Amino acid sequence: MRGDRSQLEVLESEAIHIFREVAATLERPVLLFSGGKDSAVLLTLAAHAFWPGPIPFPVLHVDTGHNFGEVLEFRDAAVARHGVRLLVADVAADLAAGTDPAASRNRLQSRTLLRALRENRFDAAFGGARRDEEKARAKERIFSFRDEFGRWEPRNQRPELWNLYNGRHRPGEHIRVFPLSNWTELDIWAYIGAEGIELPSLYYAHRRQVIPRDGLLLPRSPLLEAGPGEEVFEATVRFRTVGDATCTACVESTATTPEQVLAEVTATRVSERGATRVDDRFSTAGMEDRKREGYF
Amino acid sequence: MPELLRLATAGSVDDGKSTLIGRLLFDSKNILTDHLEAIERAGDGPDLAALTDGLRAEREQGITIDVAHRYFATPRRRFVIADTPGHVQYTRNMVTGASTANLALILVDATKGLVEQSRRHAFIAALLGVPHLVVCVNKMDLAGWSAEVFDRIRAEFSDFASRLDVHDLVFIPVSALHGDNVVHRSTEMPWYDGLPLLTHLEQVHIASDRNLIDARLPVQHVLRGVDDGFRGYAGTIASGTFRPGDEIMVLPSGALTTVRDLHGPGGKPLSEAVAEQAVVVRLDGELDVGRGALICRPGNRPQTGRDLDAMVCWLAERPDLRPGTTYLLRHTTAETRAVVTTLDYRMDVNTLHRDEQPDSLSLNEIGRIRLTTHTPLHFDPYRRNRHTGGFILLDETSGSTLAAGLILGPALAAGNVVRHPAAVSREQRASLGATVWLTGLPAAGKSTIASELERLLTAAGRPCYLLDGDNLRHGLTSDLGFAPGDRAENVRRVGEVAKLFADAGLIAIVSLVSPYRRDRDQVRSTHEAAGLPFHEIHVDTPVDVCAARDPKGLYAKARAGEITGFTGVDAPYEPPGAPEVVLRGGDPTVAAAEIAGLVSETRNSAIPRN
Numbered sequence: 001m002r003g004d005r006s007q008l009e010v011l012e013s014e015a016i017h018i019f020r021e022v023a024a025t026l027e028r029p030v031l032l033f034s035g036g037k038d039s040a041v042l043l044t045l046a047a048h049a050f051w052p053g054p055i056p057f058p059v060l061h062v063d064t065g066h067n068f069g070e071v072l073e074f075r076d077a078a079v080a081r082h083g084v085r086l087l088v089a090d091v092a093a094d095l096a097a098g099t100d101p102a103a104s105r106n107r108l109q110s111r112t113l114l115r116a117l118r119e120n121r122f123d124a125a126f127g128g129a130r131r132d133e134e135k136a137r138a139k140e141r142i143f144s145f146r147d148e149f150g151r152w153e154p155r156n157q158r159p160e161l162w163n164l165y166n167g168r169h170r171p172g173e174h175i176r177v178f179p180l181s182n183w184t185e186l187d188i189w190a191y192i193g194a195e196g197i198e199l200p201s202l203y204y205a206h207r208r209q210v211i212p213r214d215g216l217l218l219p220r221s222p223l224l225e226a227g228p229g230e231e232v233f234e235a236t237v238r239f240r241t242v243g244d245a246t247c248t249a250c251v252e253s254t255a256t257t258p259e260q261v262l263a264e265v266t267a268t269r270v271s272e273r274g275a276t277r278v279d280d281r282f283s284t285a286g287m288e289d290r291k292r293e294g295y296f
Numbered sequence: 297m298p299e300l301l302r303l304a305t306a307g308s309v310d311d312g313k314s315t316l317i318g319r320l321l322f323d324s325k326n327i328l329t330d331h332l333e334a335i336e337r338a339g340d341g342p343d344l345a346a347l348t349d350g351l352r353a354e355r356e357q358g359i360t361i362d363v364a365h366r367y368f369a370t371p372r373r374r375f376v377i378a379d380t381p382g383h384v385q386y387t388r389n390m391v392t393g394a395s396t397a398n399l400a401l402i403l404v405d406a407t408k409g410l411v412e413q414s415r416r417h418a419f420i421a422a423l424l425g426v427p428h429l430v431v432c433v434n435k436m437d438l439a440g441w442s443a444e445v446f447d448r449i450r451a452e453f454s455d456f457a458s459r460l461d462v463h464d465l466v467f468i469p470v471s472a473l474h475g476d477n478v479v480h481r482s483t484e485m486p487w488y489d490g491l492p493l494l495t496h497l498e499q500v501h502i503a504s505d506r507n508l509i510d511a512r513l514p515v516q517h518v519l520r521g522v523d524d525g526f527r528g529y530a531g532t533i534a535s536g537t538f539r540p541g542d543e544i545m546v547l548p549s550g551a552l553t554t555v556r557d558l559h560g561p562g563g564k565p566l567s568e569a570v571a572e573q574a575v576v577v578r579l580d581g582e583l584d585v586g587r588g589a590l591i592c593r594p595g596n597r598p599q600t601g602r603d604l605d606a607m608v609c610w611l612a613e614r615p616d617l618r619p620g621t622t623y624l625l626r627h628t629t630a631e632t633r634a635v636v637t638t639l640d641y642r643m644d645v646n647t648l649h650r651d652e653q654p655d656s657l658s659l660n661e662i663g664r665i666r667l668t669t670h671t672p673l674h675f676d677p678y679r680r681n682r683h684t685g686g687f688i689l690l691d692e693t694s695g696s697t698l699a700a701g702l703i704l705g706p707a708l709a710a711g712n713v714v715r716h717p718a719a720v721s722r723e724q725r726a727s728l729g730a731t732v733w734l735t736g737l738p739a740a741g742k743s744t745i746a747s748e749l750e751r752l753l754t755a756a757g758r759p760c761y762l763l764d765g766d767n768l769r770h771g772l773t774s775d776l777g778f779a780p781g782d783r784a785e786n787v788r789r790v791g792e793v794a795k796l797f798a799d800a801g802l803i804a805i806v807s808l809v810s811p812y813r814r815d816r817d818q819v820r821s822t823h824e825a826a827g828l829p830f831h832e833i834h835v836d837t838p839v840d841v842c843a844a845r846d847p848k849g850l851y852a853k854a855r856a857g858e859i860t861g862f863t864g865v866d867a868p869y870e871p872p873g874a875p876e877v878v879l880r881g882g883d884p885t886v887a888a889a890e891i892a893g894l895v896s897e898t899r900n901s902a903i904p905r906n
Contacts, residue, residue, distance in 0.1 A: 012561050021629075024629070051576070052522070052524070052528075053520055053522065138364040160395075162396060166695070166696075169695055182365065
């Protein structure tokens with residue numbers, strides 16, 4: 001409809017343009033896939049961008065070893081459905097290589113990710129990061145240049161003009177690409193609803209044992225048991241993000257469809273990361289520091 | 297789902313930009329509790345400015361380093377704010393933020409008035425063709441809520457903006473700290489009868505900002521089906537509309553064919569696709585089309601050329617732009633090498649003064665260049681089309697982005713002719729010149745008004761001279777006839793003479809039918825490129841009135857078939873798109889006085905409009 005395109009169509013077209021630019025101008029792209037909702041949207045958009053052909057690049061899962069079973073199941077099903085090749089980069093391998101065993105695995109992901117990019121000579125890596133997630137991400141370009149050490153330098157980012165994206169780089173350097181930069185959590189859910197995108201069941205309300213800690217509800221699992229004095233109880237919850245099972249919290253919810261989740265997200269007064277991520281609460285610069293080291 | 301408005305904010309350091317954005321988010325209930333807790337100060341309400349400075353160094357130094365993007369929504373619209381820092385690296389970040397914006401929000405501190413940054417940001421917004429400009433005069437609480445202060449700043453800014461190409465300019469007096477006129481109407485400034493900022497942002501009409509006329513689809517990627525022989529061209533429509541069945545031309549080959557079908561994301565069949573939609577198009581017949589090709593309509597093609605006239609914003613710390621250097625040039629989906637042949641001038645964006653003999657352009661400097669590309673580009677002037685008129689220059693070695701470029705048009709064939717620098721600047725001359733260009737049908741009354749204007753100005757002591765089309769045909773243009781090509785040359789010559797007169801300090805009054813808009817626009821652009829005022833006056837007299845007057849009997853002859861190619865009878869007249877004045881009937885003396893008033897306020901126009 002002339003001059004009356006909806007917000008989702010605008011965002012979808014923008015993301016598709018970005019996917020096609022990368023496929024046309026870079027040699028060896030890869031799509032970072034965690035099995036979460038943003039990954040699921042990213043994979044759907046990639047399929048839409050290259051229709052009727054196949055998605056012309058593999059997907060890479062940086063595996064912390066601390067996964068929810070539902071997420072791994074979903075990952076394998078999604079990869080099979082889209083006919084893409086799955087690569088798994090194992091954080092445990094880097095742990096075994098003698099790093100501090102007490103270090104957060106979430107933090108170690110950066111090292112594993114960079115190793116996987118280097119070993120496979122990938123020169124572009126799509127990520128599902130959104131600028132609305134976090135302050136440091138709000139400063140991110142859509143095509144984000146990384147030097148030969150995978151570092152992000154916020155003071156020295158390439159200007160990004162119109163829809164002319166610059167993926168030029170020298171050997172060893174690479175580009176992180178964020179097609180969902182301008183999407184918000186609401187847009188993601190609206191798109192999931194509109195396109196009927198499947199997600200891990202964790203995203204919808206279910207009964208589960210939880211451990212209340214620091215104002216968050218952590219999921220009880222073999223990886224995460226209650227500490228002394230902590231009381232485990234059962235609640236109806238869902239996850240707003242799914243990541244490392246040891247530091248991703250859930251929220252109380254009764255939403256069982258994308259529409260109900262959308263309604264909840266519209267009404268919530270707490271940000272996605274504020275509600276769910278233990279690791280981002282340690283320091284206000286947590287994300288910035290991790291990004292500088294090569295996190296996506 | 298509501299429409300999306302992209303806005304870029306700008307303003308000097310300490311103008312209160314972060315506070316304004318914070319206030320906008322806070323009062324429109326777009327701040328989440330955990331973010332609010334993080335900025336809550338003991339007993340003193342939230343520190344709204346802290347919402348927007350996200351990086352460690354920014355918090356430590358209290359400055360903003362790079363563009364941040366923020367998202368908020370109201371029931372009426374969704375917003376993306378490109379929050380650009382007012383600090384040292386202003387141009388680079390502002391250009392980045394403004395290149396995709398529908399609206400630029402410029403902050404002015406009421407207690408300080410206009411500062412360099414306000415002008416600079418207005419200039420950049422105008423240069424980049426941001427369709428809407430909103431000036432928030434902030435800290436009105438510290439200015440005693442004074443209407444006079446607001447009016448003075450508005451007048452000063454409007455005066456500056458009148459030298460730029462700004463179409464929609466709105467002023468709002470606000471106090472970001474107290475929330476006056478940000479989301480809620482202020483009770484402190486009853487004299488202000490406009491809208492609060494948020495209401496204005498919700499209502500400003502943006503649907504028509506896109507170019508829906510010139511159909512252009514740069515081919516991004518060729519897509520094939522797995523084994524069904526499907527071959528489609530993927531791309532994002534730069535402008536205009538495409539439908540199945542449309543006759544199209546593919547550039548550079550010039551091959552003609554039709555659109556077989558159109559697909560949206562994931563293959564959804566489309567009956568129509570418009571600017572900014574990502575599509576896959578299939579064409580009839582076997583064609584060789586690849587990335588960098590451009591699909592358009594045969595009757596509406598872009599210009600094609602290797603020699604371009606452009607404005608550039610230099611965005612790199614080093615190297616500087618130097619004539620003679622070769623760069624990589626990205627334009628739509630095409631990439632080629634380009635050499636900068638000439639650096640015509642460097643613009644001082646504060647004074648709008650042109651330095652006509654610069655050696656180079658450094659970080660954050662803006663200048664006009666000519667460049668020659670290795671392979672031809674298919675382009676439109678930026679003013680008409682952001683997507684087919686914008687380009688970037690890259691460093692051949694590092695690949696980094698060096699400059700943003702805006703195509704003005706094809707470079708004029710200057711060859712080896714070198715401009716001789718003048719010893720006297722325009723400002724030093726005895727008087728400031730201008731061109732007044734009267735256009736209209738034969739016998740519309742142009743010459744009568746022009747003579748009257750010449751008399752009035754002479755009486756007022758303004759040097760002026762009337763260039764009458766009929767008279768010039770006895771000498772300057774005696775070799776020309778009335779075919780469109782001859783008319784174009786006629787207009788060009790008269791335009792050049794008028795420009796020389798205006799440069800010399802005279803008011804050149806031109807009275808010429810000049811029926812084709814493109815010819816007149818060309819004269820306008822050569823004037824504006826030279827920094828000379830050009831006033832287009834449309835003497836809009838209905839054709840039957842002209843024919844009834846017919847002092848020279850030409851209409852009668854034309855209608856009798858004795859002369860052909862007569863404007864208004866068997867040749868077209870294209871009225872001006874945006875004339876400075878339209879005259880419809882009335883007393884010629886009154887009309888002349890109105891024009892005289894116009895040239896008495898003569899100012900130099902800053903941005904070339906072509």
